[in-house]
Amino acid sequence: MPRLPPVLISQAARLDRHLPLLLRECRDLNSARNELRWMQEAVDEPQREGSIGTRSAGPHDHALASFVKRRARGEPIQYILGTQPFGELDIKCRPGVLIPRPETEVYTTELARIIQKVQVEAEATSKHCYIVDFCTGTGCIALLLHSLLKPPTPQQHGKFRQLRIRGFDISQHALRLSAENTHHNLELRALHKDAVQDICFEHLDLLALAQQPKEKIITTLYHKYEAQPLDLIVSNPPYISPQQYKPGGSTTKSVRKFEPKLALVPPDSLLFDGVDQADQFYAALIRIAVASRARLLVVEVGDTEQALRVRDMCRAHQEAWIEIWKDDNTVVSDTGVPFDSRQGFEDRIDARVVAMWFDPEWIKWRKQSLVRRN
Amino acid sequence: MRTLLSPLPNLGNISPGVPGRLRLLRTLSTSIPNLKKNDQLPPRPNIPDDSFTKRFLKGSGPGGQKINKTSSAVQLTHLQTGIVVKSQATRSRTQNEHIARRILAEKLELIEKGTESRVAKKQERASRKKRSAEKKSRRKYRKLADENPGVRAGEEGRQDEDLEEESEEDKDEEELGASEVVKMRIQLPLKPTDQVER
Numbered sequence: 001m002p003r004l005p006p007v008l009i010s011q012a013a014r015l016d017r018h019l020p021l022l023l024r025e026c027r028d029l030n031s032a033r034n035e036l037r038w039m040q041e042a043v044d045e046p047q048r049e050g051s052i053g054t055r056s057a058g059p060h061d062h063a064l065a066s067f068v069k070r071r072a073r074g075e076p077i078q079y080i081l082g083t084q085p086f087g088e089l090d091i092k093c094r095p096g097v098l099i100p101r102p103e104t105e106v107y108t109t110e111l112a113r114i115i116q117k118v119q120v121e122a123e124a125t126s127k128h129c130y131i132v133d134f135c136t137g138t139g140c141i142a143l144l145l146h147s148l149l150k151p152p153t154p155q156q157h158g159k160f161r162q163l164r165i166r167g168f169d170i171s172q173h174a175l176r177l178s179a180e181n182t183h184h185n186l187e188l189r190a191l192h193k194d195a196v197q198d199i200c201f202e203h204l205d206l207l208a209l210a211q212q213p214k215e216k217i218i219t220t221l222y223h224k225y226e227a228q229p230l231d232l233i234v235s236n237p238p239y240i241s242p243q244q245y246k247p248g249g250s251t252t253k254s255v256r257k258f259e260p261k262l263a264l265v266p267p268d269s270l271l272f273d274g275v276d277q278a279d280q281f282y283a284a285l286i287r288i289a290v291a292s293r294a295r296l297l298v299v300e301v302g303d304t305e306q307a308l309r310v311r312d313m314c315r316a317h318q319e320a321w322i323e324i325w326k327d328d329n330t331v332v333s334d335t336g337v338p339f340d341s342r343q344g345f346e347d348r349i350d351a352r353v354v355a356m357w358f359d360p361e362w363i364k365w366r367k368q369s370l371v372r373r374n
Numbered sequence: 375m376r377t378l379l380s381p382l383p384n385l386g387n388i389s390p391g392v393p394g395r396l397r398l399l400r401t402l403s404t405s406i407p408n409l410k411k412n413d414q415l416p417p418r419p420n421i422p423d424d425s426f427t428k429r430f431l432k433g434s435g436p437g438g439q440k441i442n443k444t445s446s447a448v449q450l451t452h453l454q455t456g457i458v459v460k461s462q463a464t465r466s467r468t469q470n471e472h473i474a475r476r477i478l479a480e481k482l483e484l485i486e487k488g489t490e491s492r493v494a495k496k497q498e499r500a501s502r503k504k505r506s507a508e509k510k511s512r513r514k515y516r517k518l519a520d521e522n523p524g525v526r527a528g529e530e531g532r533q534d535e536d537l538e539e540e541s542e543e544d545k546d547e548e549e550l551g552a553s554e555v556v557k558m559r560i561q562l563p564l565k566p567t568d569q570v571e572r
Contacts, residue, residue: 030462031445038465076442085446085466102430102446102467103437240439251440264439302438327437328429352438 001027018064021072025254035077039067042081074254087144089190092181096173098263100140103327104236104300107353108141110329111298112148115232122365128162130228132221132294134206134235134285136167137263139178139199141234143185146199150192163194164228168204171262175201206237207271210284217291229359233289236300237281240264244278244302275313278302282310286356290318295359300352307351314356321363325353331370415499416492418476419483426450426478430467431460450474457481 004023012019012029019032026032043064070080078084078093085091086100087109093099119129129149133142142165150163169175178201185191192198209220221230244250245265255264265277272283282299289297297314301307307324314320324332327350357363431447447462448470459481461474483491489498 026444034462035444077444078442085464085468087468098439099442101438102443105467106430236439238439244440252442255440255442259442300438302440350437 018068021068024072025074035071036068038077038081039064039071043067075258076254079258086140088147089140089143089181089185090188091138091140091143092177092184093138094173094177095258096260097171097177098137098259100138103352104141105144106327106329107298107300107325108144108234109148110325111232111234112145115145116149117369118362118365119231121369122361128164128228129231130164131166131232131234132230133165133167134204134233134288135237135263135281136169136178136201137171137174137236139167139174139181139201141236142167142178142199142201143181143191143195145234146195147185147191150194150198152189152192163198165199167199167201168206169201170203170205171260172203173260174263175203206281206288207267207284210287211271214291217288221288221292230292230294232296232298233285233292233294234298235281235285237285238262238264238266239278239281239300239302239306241276241278242268276309278306279309279313282313282354286310286314286317289356289358293358295357295362297356297358299354299356301354304351307354310354314354318358321357321366323355323357324351325355326350327352415495416483416487416490419479419492421452421475421479421482425454426452426475428471431462446470448474450478452478452482455482455485 004027008029009020009023012023012032015029015033016036018036019029022032022035023029026035043060067080071077076093076099078099079095082092082094083090084093084100086105091100115129115131131142131145133139133145136142146163146165167178169178182191182195182199182201186193186195204220209217212220222228240251242265245256245261247253247256251264266280268277270277270280272280275283282301285297285299288294299310301310304324311322311324314322326332332351357366427450429449429451431445431449437443444465445462446465446467447460448467449458449460450471451458457478459474459478461470461477463473464470480491480493484493488494
């Protein structure tokens with residue numbers, strides 16, 4: 001990491017005594033000031049709810065100073081403040097569970113838009129929607145999809161009488177936190193009250209399930225929902241290779257030091273032969289999606305190379321329409337032809353998502369809507 | 375100060391012809407349709423989804439799980455005019471997008487309609503209010519100074535400070551509402567006095 005210029009440090013010190021410390025992690029003045037403001041707000045908040053009295057300087061400044069100190073050591077601000085905004089939701093964060101990333105928020109929002117449209121345009125009668133979120137962590141994807149597909153405000157009532165979302169995770173920490181997040185956001189009225197029945201979080205070892213025979217996969221996923229097709233499987237699984245995770249790799253120190261490795265690096269027990277360790281979960285997800293006849297599988301990936309590997313893996317497995325989405329939501333089609341942008345992969349924005357469409361009706365709809373968008 | 379903060383006895387003095395200020399106070403706590411016609415602001419401007427491009431800043435380089443970005447900045451670029459608006463006010467991208475979109479819509483409206491736009495009218499309203507508040511405050515302290523020369527200096531300083539703070543408002547509707555209500559509490563009882571003097 002390049003050294004911070006002394007000019008910058010003294011400039012920061014003149015603005016606020018906490019800023020030089022924050023610069024260690026934030027690296028630029030702008031984000032340091034933003035973070036300081038957010039910490040200040042968090043410290044002031046409980047005071048605001050109480051009576052409006054004179055602001056007692058002592059304990060507040062102490063709390064702020066300790067926040068700043070923790071942040072300077074690289075602790076994520078989300079663990080310090082305890083939350084991360086995600087769409088209209090407020091997601092609680094705790095050590096042991098991966099912090100939701102803004103990229104995830106972007107494509108999840110786009111995904112909700114697609115699901116809503118395909119249900120209306122491709123099959124006008126459908127009132128069901130069944131979604132599975134593997135490696136759900138804080139539950140952020142499952143909860144955001146619910147908040148967008150069945151919004152809490154009555155006037156924009158969703159089209160789905162029956163929305164089913166199941167979130168799976170291997171970590172008990174994650175399962176506890178995702179349940180807490182459901183209730184937390186219900187209290188904030190950021191979720192529709194049906195969320196309690198519509199969403200459930202369950203324990204599952206994804207890699208182990210993918211080793212099971214097809215029948216076992218089907219009974220696990222359709223256990224209460226046999227009548228329904230599985231509309232969407234979405235997942236943000238661990239996808240970092242051991243090389244990328246090593247010090248000096250592309251994974252930042254703060255992530256390595258404070259976030260759970262379980263959620264970042266797939267285990268080295270390579271259950272799928274001929275598949276990179278980083279891609280183990282994708283092999284499992286594709287197998288499960290094919291076995292359960294899911295209509296759409298959407299996975300987050302780390303970079304363009306990984307996206308292309310996932311595409312090839314899926315293509316070898318099944319007839320499908322495969323798309324790669326970038327961070328700005330532009331879509332690159334199966335054939336590598338960019339859809340709604342002038343550039344292909346050569347521009348600097350990395351691939352973030354691979355979307356694999358399996359249902360013929362949905363594929364037909366999707367191709368048409370992409371052409372229309374152009 | 376005590377007389378200033380007891381508005382009720384004075385209410386009866388307001389002539390039915392000029393109750394604009396009183397009405398304004400009431401509507402702030404209820405809804406816009408109650409506003410008097412000439413005081414009504416044009417509707418909040420909006421822009422279509424496809425008239426701008428959206429960028430989440432710090433978008434390039436590795437992302438996803440490998441790095442925990444705290445930047446939630448959103449930048450909108452209006453396609454037709456090339457106007458760029460950026461917001462990083464909150465930790466929430468969704469909120470920042472709402473904010474940036476509103477600012478962009480306001481800018482476009484200002485270009486299109488000039489003094490007839492919502493922003494211009496709002497600004498005009500605020501400066502009108504500030505002017506009259508200043509006038510009243512000058513008058514009040516002149517009067518106070520006449521009665522009791524000792525109080526003057528300190529009190530006036532404080533009052534000026536208050537006004538400064540209040541006139542900094544705009545952007546946020548709630549903020550605007552709140553600061554106006556605060557201001558009205560001081561102004562309301564003064565109004566009848568003004569008329570008497572006039």
